[in-house]
Amino acid sequence: MNLFNVYPLFNINPVKAQGSFLWDDKGEKYLDFYGGHAVISIGHNHPHYQSRLKEQLDKISFYSNSVQNELQTELAEKLGKLSGLEDYNLFLCNSGAEANENALKLASFHNGKKKVLYFSGSFHGRTSAAVSVTDNPKIVAPVNYDERFIKSEWNDIEQLEKIFEKQGNEISSVIIEGIQGVAGIMIPTAQFLSKIKELCEKHNTVLILDEVQSGYGRSGYFFAYQEFGVEADIVTTAKGMGNGFPIGGVLIHPKFQASNGLLGTTFGGNHLACVAAIAVLDVMKDENLLENSKKMGEYIENEIKDFPHIKNIRRKGLMMGIELDRNCTEVRNSLLYNHHIFTGNASDNRVLRVLPALNIKKEETDLFIVALKTVLQNL
Structure with a gap:
């Protein structure tokens, strides 16, 4: 049997990782400035993360949601405190797409309506x-x-x-990313988000904030939308939540009523996933990673903003889109193959996407800054 060939692959096979670095099967070392689409939030193989998962493997890895799991309760409590959403309720699942599916379904259950409003440039999943x-x-x-x-x-x-x-009375929910990632780090204006909230309240429409990529401290706030002071009805999260272990979550305003069987999942909230997510929250709190995200993001932007061929930089925290005056493929490939640095692209082919771990160090950012300057000067 062969793999179903849907991914364009770089000819690199990572076999080891530590902190902000990867090593391939030939022993070459790479700086990870993309984190596998913003998944690696606390660095590869963080010692606290490793130890918590190893300890849990010696206890129990999985059982279904038909039994109590005190790790789910611990995760909900810690997530509520760190995010500031302590009065919300948590439904655990396996991915961002699944979180968004459940959010859309829950909204429709809540108000009995069936239309959904979304935005140009959006990416909410493939299900x-x-x-x-x-x-x-x-x-x-x-x-x-x-x-x-x-x-x-x-x-x-x-x-x-x-x-x-025209259609407000038929719209069940509005779904919007806190910051659009795939589109190239597109940031909503405060006025836009406020108007969405106003219209949602007027028409009994549920406001869903998709924080799958922009959440978990990526923007310098726990959730990106929180910068604007808008209250979300439902928040979805995933990528940085488990630092590579598959887990997603739906944070649900207390006005929504739960009932047996309303939502469900086989693997969501399993013991290993919960431990991974708890470890991420512990590290984020203990190492003050929201502040580091703001600090390092600002440092990178200030250092590169006058480089040649950069037209614009869109950034919140360590979620950065560098818009060039040309297709970014040559720059991205040169960073990867000549300087051994992973970065990302976007649906706008001029945008280089930068999403390093939230605990990135200054000396590691300097490696990227020097390499990017070299590549751009040589175009």
């Missing part, structure tokens, strides 16, 4: 409803397309108001 609110026709199969899903332009208040004026 049924999640891909239907993702702005990429290439990955929306005919079976996923439905007129219930309404697209509005990013940061366009006038269009938003017109849609709600």
